[in-house]
Amino acid sequence: MKYLDEFRDGRLAQGLAARIRREIEPDRRYALMEFCGGHTHAICRYGIEDLLPAEVRLIHGPGCPVCVLPSGRLQAAIDLVERERVILCSYGDLLRVPGAQGDTLLKAKARGADVRMVYSVSDALEIARAQPDRSVVFFAIGFETTTPPTAVVLRQARREELGNFSVYCNHVLTPPALRALLATDFSSPHQEAATRGAGVVNGFIGPAHVSTIIGTRAYEFVATEYRRPLVIAGFEPLDVLQSILMLVRQLNAGEVRVENEYTRAVGAEGNRKAQQLMEEVFEIRPSFEWRGLGELPNSALAIRPEFADWDAERRFAVPAIQASDHKACACGEVLRGVKRPEECKVFATACTPDHPLGSCMVSAEGACAAHYHYGRFRQAVAS
Amino acid sequence: MSSRREAYARKLDLARGCVEIGHGGGGRAMAQLIEELFLAAFDNDWLRAQDDCARLTVPTGRLVMATDSHVVSPLFFPGGDIGCLSVHGTLNDVAMAGARPLYLAAGFILEEGFPLADLKRIVESMARAARDAEVPIVTGDTKVVERGKGDGVFITTTGIGVIPAGVDISANRARPGDAVLLSGSLGEHGMAVLAQRENLSFDAPIESDSAALHGLVATMVTAVPDIHCLRDPTRGGLSSALNEIARQSGVGMRLREAAIPVKEPVRALCEFLGLDPLYVANEGKLLAICPAEAADTLLAAMRAHPLGREATLIGEVVADPHGFVEMETVFGGRRLVDWLSGEQLPRIC
Ligand code: SF4
Numbered sequence: 001m002k003y004l005d006e007f008r009d010g011r012l013a014q015g016l017a018a019r020i021r022r023e024i025e026p027d028r029r030y031a032l033m034e035f036c037g038g039h040t041h042a043i044c045r046y047g048i049e050d051l052l053p054a055e056v057r058l059i060h061g062p063g064c065p066v067c068v069l070p071s072g073r074l075q076a077a078i079d080l081v082e083r084e085r086v087i088l089c090s091y092g093d094l095l096r097v098p099g100a101q102g103d104t105l106l107k108a109k110a111r112g113a114d115v116r117m118v119y120s121v122s123d124a125l126e127i128a129r130a131q132p133d134r135s136v137v138f139f140a141i142g143f144e145t146t147t148p149p150t151a152v153v154l155r156q157a158r159r160e161e162l163g164n165f166s167v168y169c170n171h172v173l174t175p176p177a178l179r180a181l182l183a184t185d186f187s188s189p190h191q192e193a194a195t196r197g198a199g200v201v202n203g204f205i206g207p208a209h210v211s212t213i214i215g216t217r218a219y220e221f222v223a224t225e226y227r228r229p230l231v232i233a234g235f236e237p238l239d240v241l242q243s244i245l246m247l248v249r250q251l252n253a254g255e256v257r258v259e260n261e262y263t264r265a266v267g268a269e270g271n272r273k274a275q276q277l278m279e280e281v282f283e284i285r286p287s288f289e290w291r292g293l294g295e296l297p298n299s300a301l302a303i304r305p306e307f308a309d310w311d312a313e314r315r316f317a318v319p320a321i322q323a324s325d326h327k328a329c330a331c332g333e334v335l336r337g338v339k340r341p342e343e344c345k346v347f348a349t350a351c352t353p354d355h356p357l358g359s360c361m362v363s364a365e366g367a368c369a370a371h372y373h374y375g376r377f378r379q380a381v382a383s
Numbered sequence: 384m385s386s387r388r389e390a391y392a393r394k395l396d397l398a399r400g401c402v403e404i405g406h407g408g409g410g411r412a413m414a415q416l417i418e419e420l421f422l423a424a425f426d427n428d429w430l431r432a433q434d435d436c437a438r439l440t441v442p443t444g445r446l447v448m449a450t451d452s453h454v455v456s457p458l459f460f461p462g463g464d465i466g467c468l469s470v471h472g473t474l475n476d477v478a479m480a481g482a483r484p485l486y487l488a489a490g491f492i493l494e495e496g497f498p499l500a501d502l503k504r505i506v507e508s509m510a511r512a513a514r515d516a517e518v519p520i521v522t523g524d525t526k527v528v529e530r531g532k533g534d535g536v537f538i539t540t541t542g543i544g545v546i547p548a549g550v551d552i553s554a555n556r557a558r559p560g561d562a563v564l565l566s567g568s569l570g571e572h573g574m575a576v577l578a579q580r581e582n583l584s585f586d587a588p589i590e591s592d593s594a595a596l597h598g599l600v601a602t603m604v605t606a607v608p609d610i611h612c613l614r615d616p617t618r619g620g621l622s623s624a625l626n627e628i629a630r631q632s633g634v635g636m637r638l639r640e641a642a643i644p645v646k647e648p649v650r651a652l653c654e655f656l657g658l659d660p661l662y663v664a665n666e667g668k669l670l671a672i673c674p675a676e677a678a679d680t681l682l683a684a685m686r687a688h689p690l691g692r693e694a695t696l697i698g699e700v701v702a703d704p705h706g707f708v709e710m711e712t713v714f715g716g717r718r719l720v721d722w723l724s725g726e727q728l729p730r731i732c
Binding site for chain 2: 119
């Protein structure tokens with residue numbers, strides 16, 4: 001496992017942290033947003049914040065696919081599996097995400113719905129092949145990373161004319177979400193007040209896995225239009241530290257560029273083949289609701305008409321449900337980096353990983369869950 | 384003994400036969416299953432008496448009793464099966480009181496249609512595990528449920544044992560300053576089962592660490608009779624075991640991530656699936672908490688035993704009203720090692 005050890009070397013980390021401490025300018029503040037839940041997880045799991053000077057502040061962004069799924073879409077899936085008696089296959093974390101009034105797929109399963117946890121979309125296809133007399137729906141979520149495998153399976157299902165398989169598509173796109181974050185420009189006085197001092201995001205730590213698909217070029221607008229540096233970083237803790245150092249250097253030098261720390265996996269153009277595949281199977285939805293960010297134009301994918309027979313939304317007339325989140329829930333603000341998880345009134349009291357009120361407390365990549373699991377002792381010390 | 388056995392018209396077809404409803408019905412078919420399969424495998428004086436109970440001679444002292452039901456899927460996995468697991472699991476529960484296990488009882492719930500050949504494999508594996516552990520299975524029970532109402536085989540085992548004089552081991556005895564020791568690397572059982580269940584194949588398959596630990600425990604209590612706590616980190620892994628002890632003793636813990644051994648294949652698979660080895664089940668490892676001054680002696684005793692060869696000091700008990708289990712990461716940062724919430728699930732992104 002040399003590969004992993006290289007990126008988790010404690011001494012290297014200490015060295016990098018020392019360099020960051022040396023290079024920061026004391027009167028400057030470095031508010032850096034990690035877009036991706038994978039980074040949030042790594043930061044909390046390895047206690048990276050403990051290594052950083054006070055001037056560097058990490059702000060968690062909306063990059064957790066489970067967290068950004070609006071409760072209405074989740075509730076629609078619960079309705080679908082209960083009404084149509086399909087086999088609904090989903091990734092594990094989704095089972096615990098609250099839909100309307102705290103209902104979850106896990107509760108539906110306990111009530112008798114056939115909800116199955118799978119590790120990959122091809123497992124769902126396998127179930128459809130094995131049970132031709134049952135209708136199998138795959139609950140697809142995720143950013144650009146998980147989209148190509150869904151495309152592959154949809155093509156496969158069409159090739160096999162597998163009539164009992166379909167996909168409930170909830171794939172979303174990273175750049176529009178970044179754009180939405182940047183458009184709520186933190187510099188206007190109104191926004192400054194609204195963000196209660198969460199304030200300006202000075203730079204971004206860009207997604208790892210997503211970027212292997214879409215490449216670095218997809219983020220150029222962050223630098224050119226919004227004048228913020230962005231460094232694409234791998235998910236290993238050393239990657240995160242290295243990218244923080246790169247951002248600090250850009251900010252010190254007054255530079256605004258898209259840089260790539262994750263060169264071992266990411267190129268400028270990304271993975272052409274995967275992009276073509278997505279292009280062939282999916283089209284862009286004019287608008288899609290994100291939890292926390294609201295309706296965002298051109299921010300999600302739908303299945304193309306050529307694959308209509310395998311599109312669960314067309315097949316079952318999945319209802320568009322407007323479900324509102326729990327009153328006390330601050331997930332939206334947490335997802336926009338406006339509030340820290342601890343600032344939510346119900347954090348670690350009414351809302352815990354065992355009884356999540358909001359989606360950010362569910363997946364290991366959710367900011368609230370990461371703070372709860374790995375960082376609760378800090379809060380205890382503070383209180 | 385053989386004279387008492389009934390001569391059945393035809394022998395049980397252990398190669399091609401299946402469990403039938405009649406095998407749990409209390410009649411001749413059940414008697415035949417018990418004689419030709421269970422008795423043949425577990426054979427001992429208590430079972431041969433064929434009573435509904437076993438009369439046991441027990442030494443004086445404090446008795447320990449533990450029971451555990453086993454429902455693992457798949458039933459067979461690299462390094463073990465539900466049979467040996469059902470023996471090891473209960474023996475280890477008894478051993479974690481510092482006790483010497485004496486006897487085992489076993490209850491089987493079989494699903495109609497389950498292949499007798501698989502059942503034979505399981506029963507023989509149980510018999511081997513019990514024999515190796517030198518703990519006889521002295522009584523048992525068999526029930527058959529209709530097809531579709533069970534998952535092949537469920538096994539419940541109960542064990543009793545006796546605690547040596549001068550030993551007082553309990554999860555409420557951890558004290559600030561105590562040392563936390565771990566007998567070996569984490570996560571092999573859980574990942575072996577998961578890899579098998581999900582059909583994830585690797586060059587070197589991960590084998591379950593399933594093992595009976597009472598021999599190791601005997602060595603340990605001889606070397607350091609004042610061990611404060613013992614726990615086998617099974618379901619919920621190391622983190623749950625430590626959080627339980629922390630709560631019961633009203634203390635906190637400080638661990639060092641760099642000191643916690645995890646073998647490469649386990650680490651790689653955990654990484655691949657987005658799981659944390661601290662939460663993955665083990666079936667042949669134990670945690671020990673002892674006074675700091677006894678730590679070196681206990682560590683040496685553990686390392687002298689084949690099942691404790693990789694024993695390490697992983698941290699210490701601290702005073703903490705919150706009962707937090709904290710860990711210094713390999714990076715020098717701090718994190719909480721929290722209870723598992725729900726089930727550990729692989730990540731999406
Ligand atoms: S604590 Fe719960 S309700 Fe509050 S923001 Fe986090 S997930 Fe949402």
